[in-house]
Amino acid sequence: MxxxxxxxxxxxxxxxxxxxxxxxxxxxxxxxxxxxxxxxxxxxxxxxxxxxxxxxxxGIPNPSTKKLSMSFEKAFENLTVQSPPEQNHPNNTDHHDIRKVLDRMKLVKPPFGRPYWKVSLTNSEIAHLKKKYHVYNN
The missing domain is CATH 3.30.160 (Double Stranded RNA Binding Domain)
Incomplete structure (x- = not known):
């Protein structure tokens, strides 16, 4: 110490x-x-x-809000406003097509793996839907 x-x-x-x-x-x-x-x-x-x-x-410009012309704004509103589809309208084929596809769907439950949905449409029906809705991929 x-x-x-x-x-x-x-x-x-x-x-x-x-x-x-x-x-x-x-x-x-x-x-x-x-x-x-x-x-x-x-x-x-x-x-x-x-x-x-x-x-x-x-150097990055600040986002500025540009005032659109009145005619363009009105045209844009007309494009975005959608009316509800009419039930009994004769040209309402989209509803009919969707109903047809949904009616042909079946749930498949395999013994192994997850269940999945199977659509049973013919090749001509699929080709017709692709042409009608402008789908050009295979």
Whole structure:
């Protein structure tokens, strides 16, 4: 135990007042040095990176809302507004086609794997639907 006091130049009879003040000033100097290092990092590394990112995104134009002409707006409203389909309309073949396809669907439950739906339409019926609805892939 005496070796500790001798190694640190501390005497049991001596007051620790001035020693504590010097220790406090040494710690304060180290903290100030760390603050200076952090400020240097901010100035030399972080701010240039932020500046480069700002310059990069500066070239992107801001989305602006352009005022459309009244005739175009009215035409667009006419396109987007849809009336509900009439039930007994003679030209309502889409409803008939969908009903026909749904009536020909069967649920298949294999012993292994997930259940799936099977559509039993002839090749001519499928070709007719593709031609009618402008589907040109195989």
């Amino acid at each position: 005496l070796e500790f006091f001798e190694y640190n130049n501390i005497s049991p009879s001596e007051s620790l007042g001035p020693r504590m003040q010097t220790l406090e000033s040494a710690i304060t100097k180290r903290i100030n040095a760390l603050v200076a290092i952090i400020r240097d990092i901010e100035i030399n590394q972080t701010l240039p990176t932020k500046g480069m990112l700002d310059a990069l995104f500066e």
